Amino acid sequence: MSPKEKKVEQIQKEEKKVYLSIEDLPSVGNATAAKLREIGFSTIEALATATIAELAAAGIGEKRAAEIIAAAREAIEISWVTAKDLAELKKNVGRLTTGSKALDKLIGGGVETQTITEFFGEFGSGKSQICHQLAVNVQLPPERGGLNGGALYIDTENTFRIERIAQMAKFLGLDPDKVAERIIYAEAYNSDHQILLLEKADRIIKENNIKLIIIDSLTAHFRSEYVGRQSLPERQQKLNKHMHKLLRLARAFNAAAVVTNQVMARPDEYFSVMSVLPVGGHIVGHTSHTRVYLRKAAGKNVRIARLVSSPYLPEGEAIFKITENGVEDLEEEQ
Ligand code: GTP
Ligand code: MG
Numbered sequence: 001m002s003p004k005e006k007k008v009e010q011i012q013k014e015e016k017k018v019y020l021s022i023e024d025l026p027s028v029g030n031a032t033a034a035k036l037r038e039i040g041f042s043t044i045e046a047l048a049t050a051t052i053a054e055l056a057a058a059g060i061g062e063k064r065a066a067e068i069i070a071a072a073r074e075a076i077e078i079s080w081v082t083a084k085d086l087a088e089l090k091k092n093v094g095r096l097t098t099g100s101k102a103l104d105k106l107i108g109g110g111v112e113t114q115t116i117t118e119f120f121g122e123f124g125s126g127k128s129q130i131c132h133q134l135a136v137n138v139q140l141p142p143e144r145g146g147l148n149g150g151a152l153y154i155d156t157e158n159t160f161r162i163e164r165i166a167q168m169a170k171f172l173g174l175d176p177d178k179v180a181e182r183i184i185y186a187e188a189y190n191s192d193h194q195i196l197l198l199e200k201a202d203r204i205i206k207e208n209n210i211k212l213i214i215i216d217s218l219t220a221h222f223r224s225e226y227v228g229r230q231s232l233p234e235r236q237q238k239l240n241k242h243m244h245k246l247l248r249l250a251r252a253f254n255a256a257a258v259v260t261n262q263v264m265a266r267p268d269e270y271f272s273v274m275s276v277l278p279v280g281g282h283i284v285g286h287t288s289h290t291r292v293y294l295r296k297a298a299g300k301n302v303r304i305a306r307l308v309s310s311p312y313l314p315e316g317e318a319i320f321k322i323t324e325n326g327v328e329d330l331e332e333e334q
Pocket of ligand 2: 127128129159216
């Protein structure tokens with residue numbers, strides 16, 4: 001290819017904005033790309049939502065970092081948008097069924113993409129069961145309430161059970177082996193490992209068409225490692241950053257993000273419905289857009305979900321059950 005042809009090709013490429021990998025961005029050479037990958041930015045989508053400080057951590061100058069982020073944004077057209085365009089973007093928001101119509105309705109039609117949904121509740125309230133069910137359901141086509149995608153599963157308490165996934169998949173008429181193949185799993189050994197897993201997740205998300213990111217549990221490691229009042233600010237700061245990373249991944253890849261959280265007793269409110277509080281307090285609350293409190297109810301396998309915070313939905317409750325088949329609606333009274 002002559003230099004002129006090369007130039008033409010370059011211009012055409014720029015005009016079409018066909019950026020295939022991070023090296024294709026202006027001012028990202030191989031060395032910079034390697035540095036970026038090292039700190040977890042392997043895709044243009046992730047770079048588009050990075051901050052200058054994050055890139056600076058890889059030894060990239062501030063001016064250069066700003067250029068790279070701007071180029072990444074331009075490449076995927078994240079920028080100022082008009083309210084009309086915003087409505088268009090919102091049209092892309094997908095909904096993922098929980099398996100229970102009543103629970104879906106409570107949260108506005110299923111778990112939403114581009115935001116974080118938090119399920120919190122006591123031991124045995126069904127948080128992990130919902131995570132398992134969502135990891136299967138996300139693989140369904142949209143007509144059946146899925147997102148035609150895979151799931152990324154960060155398990156912090158070693159409670160993920162592949163047999164349970166198979167059981168749920170069979171009930172939905174899916175091939176259990178194929179379903180298992182589309183769940184990308186990692187066990188997080190401590191809070192730093194958990195943070196790192198998410199920081200390095202962008203390439204895996206892109207390559208596997210991940211439409212659901214699960215962290216079960218979001219807070220368990222943080223809670224056991226950061227004990228005592230003096231360590232609280234550090235814990236909150238780390239949790240905050242972790243949640244923002246999750247939110248940015250959910251937005252960049254139009255994926256649903258689901259986290260679980262334990263509760264702690266709230267002695268002052270012992271007799272009220274909300275006699276417990278989710279761990280992590282306001283920080284977790286502010287970044288997760290939909291919060292659902294789960295509790296056991298009278299009756300075999302019956303659970304009550306209570307919507308406690310949503311940007312636009314009214315508070316309310318829904319009843320569902322956990323059976324051999326997975327998360328289901330309660331049958332009609334007989
Ligand atoms: P922690 O992680 O301990 O805080 O609890 P969790 O909220 O994650 O609870 P989890 O989702 O693990 O719920 C456990 C409950 O789900 C059990 O007590 C059972 O009621 C139900 N469950 C789990 N597996 C099965 C199953 O195979 N069949 C049936 N029928 N129920 C199940
Ligand atoms: Mg659990």
